[in-house]
Amino acid sequence: STDINNNYMPIDSMQQLAMGNADPAIPLNYTGNLFDPTPPVGGALADVVTMFYNYNTQTQWQYDPLSGGYLRFTDMADGTGDFYPALDRMTGRQLVFNNVVILFADHQVLNGEGTVIDVALEGVRRKALVFRNGAMYQVWWNTLNGEYEQATGMDRPIRFEYEDGTPFPMAPGNTWVHIVSNGMSYYQE
Numbered sequence: 704s705t706d707i708n709n710n711y712m713p714i715d716s717m718q719q720l721a722m723g724n725a726d727p728a729i730p731l732n733y734t735g736n737l738f739d740p741t742p743p744v745g746g747a748l749a750d751v752v753t754m755f756y757n758y759n760t761q762t763q764w765q766y767d768p769l770s771g772g773y774l775r776f777t778d779m780a781d782g783t784g785d786f787y788p789a790l791d792r793m794t795g796r797q798l799v800f801n802n803v804v805i806l807f808a809d810h811q812v813l814n815g816e817g818t819v820i821d822v823a824l825e826g827v828r829r830k831a832l833v834f835r836n837g838a839m840y841q842v843w844w845n846t847l848n849g850e851y852e853q854a855t856g857m858d859r860p861i862r863f864e865y866e867d868g869t870p871f872p873m874a875p876g877n878t879w880v881h882i883v884s885n886g887m888s889y890y891q892e
Contacts, residue, residue, distance in 0.1 A: 714793070734851065735862040739872035746838025752803065754881055761786070762881075764803050766837040772799040772876065773834060801876030803834040804863070806844050810884045822882055824861075833863060835874040842871045 752764040752773070759780040764773035775798040776786035788797040807830050809823040824846060831844040845862045852858060861880075863871045 735859045737870035737872045738875045740875055742836040742838060743872055746840045749834050749839035750837055752834055764834065767799065770799050771836065772801045773803045774799050800879040801835060801874040802878040804878060804880045805832040806880060806882045807831060807885050808882055831863065833871060833873065840871065
């Protein structure tokens with residue numbers, strides 16, 4: 704209750720919240736993204752990706768060829784720089800994701816303490832990095848209204864695309880998305 708950055712909402716409460724927000728009259732539309740098990744050409748080697756939020760908050764991703772995904776590690780906010788496996792609290796297994804995405808977005812601080820921040824995610828197209836299959840790709844994320852949105856009045860999820868607007872092929876599976884400010888630091892190896 705004293706940490707503004709954590710919710711730790713029980714799973715059943717999250718399910719109830721999601722069900723309460725679902726409208727069965729509106730079909731979900733996940734079009735606009737492309738999934739392909741074959742990695743696209745042109746990626747830069749990225750076996751390890753480290754996200755630096757501040758001195759006491761860092762995350763690291765290590766590519767695991769056996770699973771075809773990135774294993775998630777976090778620091779213990781103790782200033783040592785040591786990383787420890789991030790575990791799923793329900794299964795006890797280490798978190799692994801087939802795609803790790805870094806979205807660069809404009810942030811606006813809305814209060815004097817810097818604890819309430821508006822992140823510009825609607826109706827924009829900005830740079831992003833996608834990590835998949837041990838490689839990093841410089842792409843774009845897009846929430847601009849396209850033909851589908853204009854014709855139906857309904858939104859689609861964030862789309863990932865090349866600079867020319869063609870869809871970028873994400874790896875089939877799960878995706879972790881970091882939403883960061885435009886000057887955020889990251890390191891790849």
